[in-house]
Amino acid sequence: RKEVEQDPGPFNVPEGATVAFNCTYSNSASQSFFWYRQDCRKEPKLLMSVYSSGNEDGRFTAQLNRASQYISLLIRDSKLSDSATYLCVVRSGAGNMLTFGGGTRLMVKP
């Protein structure tokens, strides 16, 4: 079983739609959680951290459920520019290394 699992998609949504992605992680000792964004053929970049109480950054909302070991990302009012792959990332205790999920691809259509 992969340590961090995501639905690869693609999620095809029209502009203005709300879309949500989930991610599950297997290591209950994981300490920190993040969403990274990766554009086609580009490097990953940090989108936002995920806090236990949930957090929002503009149109993006991240939630963490430690009991069920899943993380979610909600994007409201989707823009064409949101088209990308979203990587769920977990930092675990051993060496504080980051573990990346396989990514969920989002395509926003006009």
Next chain:
Amino acid sequence: NAGVTQTPKFQVLKTGQSMTLQCAQDMNHNSMYWYRQDPGMGLRLIYYSASEGTTDKGEVPNGYNVSRLNKREFSLRLESAAPSQTSVYFCASNLRTDSYEQYFGPGTRLTVT
């Protein structure tokens, strides 16, 4: 500031050939990393260097060696390339290993035939 730079951007090798991927950062970061990215697999850590003078194995180190040449530079060497090493290779850096935001280079697309 250029951030994290990688050379080359593209490379085609024949099985058994060797090559070194170069990475440099100008952000005065202590920690540097090498990942490979394969379709559907996410990024997997090959080797990392928590600080100048130290290197450690990651999840998939077999077939690779690394050198932390100085604080700025961290190279990845394939001694005898195999088709299974066809991948996109990313170098990343951050201030400390417990700092969550890693800054990535643009990647090297390697094909081994």
